[in-house]
Amino acid sequence: MSTGQAIEPLEKMGEPSVTDQVFGVLRHQILNLTLEPGTKLSEIEVARQMDVSRQPVRNAFYSLSKQGLLVIRPQRATQVSLISEPDVAQANFIRTALEAETCRIAAQSMTKDDLKVLETLIQDQFSAEAAGDKPLFHQLDDQFHQEICNRTGAPHAWEIIYESKAHVDRVRMLSLDLGLRAAIDGHVAIFDAIKARNEVDAVAALRAHLSRIRIAFNDIKASHPDWFDTDA
Template structure:
């Protein structure tokens, strides 16, 4: 008997599974508020509408619940979670601490080729902003932050951020109707500082960029009270 390990092709392994596709579709609808907070979800209904079995839907629901996008109460109901202001502020706190250090490292490590690739990404952000396409802009915004981490050799940092930012994502998406120009300008300023290898400036601009959500969330809550959970603030505003 051969001891050789037989593996499927890489192409097969990297194709998204049905559960991945269901997860991606539901996450996009929750993020864009096509499925707003408190919307009830049913495995049976989602499976029927998407033309899949219930198992991949169940898997997607579990993943979404771990990220904080949905709330599953066994034998009762599954609903899209309300936005937690505390969770938003926790994510901002984590991101500000991690990403400030990431751009400090980026100032030393990024090459001219990295700078050029990030400039191309900013061009795509500008085009999405001009086209008034918030979903595309949000995806490119995420890509900018992820690419900064990865190009600085800190991909692990983005994994920590990604697992903690679901509530923040929805607030950021809601803010794009009035704050996309500020977000884009911040990205330009961050990259300018990185290219100049000015770590203090890069860190300051990143802190400013991620700190804007503290003001934006008040405006968004005033216009969308039903989207937010009622809770006692417990995160230091720093």
């Protein structure tokens, strides 16, 4: 039913808002452990360092708290959340469920061009390993999985994974200290199964690959005990 009144259109923004930019920078630094778990953050100090007003910082803090990456407590310092094992397990469950299906579809439908993209990413991962470039490897790792989602017609699956996997990403970054080759071998196994059109092996390889975090969790936790929430 018409209201009889014109609704003003939203102003189109060609660039991310200041809040989005602050959120992106802080999220990246939390996930790559530049901002370590337990680090205290001040709206005033962050705004000063980023040369912005306090409001976009406050908004970014709120968004990060909704993702479980910041703990905001009234009258007390905001801090980067500790790593929670239940949150990591839940995020990995969501990711495994979604990516298992995309790998199954990939084994049915990926073209030669699609496979070439994955193969190139794996080659780039070997190069990143040889250079000892862990941040680049982490980026290429994500890109490998994202390409599988996108090229099977499920880009929204990756959006859900991206939002939920933040809790896993910090553990993944720590797991790189144990070596990159196991992660690459997992990608190779997934690729080989998809190329062979073997749905069962593709799903199994994906599940084995993503289970590495669960298997190595205790060793990772032991190497940085102060970064984990022992009450979770």
